[in-house]
Amino acid sequence: MTSTSEQRERLAVVGPGAIGATFAAVAQRAGMGAVPLYGRTAVGGITVHPDDGDPVVLAGEVRTAPEHARGPLDWLLLAVKVHQTPDAGHWLRSLCGPETVVVVLQNGVEHRDRVAPYVGSATVLPAVVWCPAEGLDRRTVRLRGVPELTVPDEPAGHRLAELLVPGGAQIHVRPDFHTELWRKMTMNALAALMVLSGRRSGVFRRADVRTLGLALARECMAVAEAEGARLDPAFAEQMVDRLATMPPDMGSSILFDRAADRTLEWDARNGVLCRLGARHGVPTPISDVLVPLLAAASDDPN
Numbered sequence: 001m002t003s004t005s006e007q008r009e010r011l012a013v014v015g016p017g018a019i020g021a022t023f024a025a026v027a028q029r030a031g032m033g034a035v036p037l038y039g040r041t042a043v044g045g046i047t048v049h050p051d052d053g054d055p056v057v058l059a060g061e062v063r064t065a066p067e068h069a070r071g072p073l074d075w076l077l078l079a080v081k082v083h084q085t086p087d088a089g090h091w092l093r094s095l096c097g098p099e100t101v102v103v104v105l106q107n108g109v110e111h112r113d114r115v116a117p118y119v120g121s122a123t124v125l126p127a128v129v130w131c132p133a134e135g136l137d138r139r140t141v142r143l144r145g146v147p148e149l150t151v152p153d154e155p156a157g158h159r160l161a162e163l164l165v166p167g168g169a170q171i172h173v174r175p176d177f178h179t180e181l182w183r184k185m186t187m188n189a190l191a192a193l194m195v196l197s198g199r200r201s202g203v204f205r206r207a208d209v210r211t212l213g214l215a216l217a218r219e220c221m222a223v224a225e226a227e228g229a230r231l232d233p234a235f236a237e238q239m240v241d242r243l244a245t246m247p248p249d250m251g252s253s254i255l256f257d258r259a260a261d262r263t264l265e266w267d268a269r270n271g272v273l274c275r276l277g278a279r280h281g282v283p284t285p286i287s288d289v290l291v292p293l294l295a296a297a298s299d300d301p302n
């Protein structure tokens, strides 16, 4: 396998939405040329507009026909929504070989189990995605912040950093990646309060929503600890404060999906708390109320 951007890794993105386009732009800026994009809607000229930088027009067009898959790749960046993974499985099957590293740019905590059925003996590298990005339409992505990932302290994690840092990404390689997953998971879980109130992060400035958010974050921490994550006792407060002090118009990908009447990632972001809580005997009374409402909103928005 090649290991530096000078050698032009063979890399492609499956799921060229807000996050997929963001990291295709990073790879393009790192000198990897026209990054192939595999999706379900054929568009060209996708442009990523960072708030603090110049726009990047992706040179690759979205390929939608299975016969246009050209594998095996060195690197596959998977950025479909969690519930879209089974439908994207055919891309994974045709683009992966034993030498491929599949970087899973998704929320939730179950990255490896989720993609394992589709990738054979390829290496799976879970990633925590920290940068907020919003697809304004299928060709326009607004990126708020530096493209930022946390990955496990494994050889593939270090190679990914070598590959993408030259394109302007921040890649944190962490030995206790499991805890990092749960830090992001807590933020994911809290975003349910934006979905159910129909508000962006400014909603956390309300005292009553802050109180509810704190209780939900503590519930998430209890499940996280049962799963072996090691979070600081002050973490719940820090996370709710972080949301309350963001620009009040900051959204979340699940809120954008709700606003567009699309299926929601409710199971990976909230349902998982009930599932894992039940497994460990950790009560999840708040999630037990929120999850059916999220699922109902996802099922039939009308």
Ligand SMILES: NC(=O)c1ccc[n+]([C@@H]2O[C@H](COP(=O)([O-])OP(=O)(O)OC[C@H]3O[C@@H](n4cnc5c(N)ncnc54)[C@H](OP(=O)(O)O)[C@@H]3O)[C@@H](O)[C@H]2O)c1
Pocket: 014, 015, 016, 017, 018, 019, 020, 038, 039, 040, 041, 079, 080, 081, 082, 084, 087, 088, 089, 091, 105, 106, 107, 129, 130, 131, 132, 133, 134, 135, 138, 252, 253, 265
């Ligand atoms: N956006 C954020 O700020 C953010 C931040 C952190 C983490 N995340 C996580 O990152 C992941 C991706 O989120 P996102 O916001 O980038 O989602 P998104 O904008 O909805 O992008 C998903 C992309 O996948 C495509 N797709 C759907 N089904 C497909 C299939 N069967 N085969 C190939 N492509 C398919 C979609 O195509 P269509 O256009 O045809 O629907 C779209 O281009 C999620 O797990 C999310 O929770 C997002």
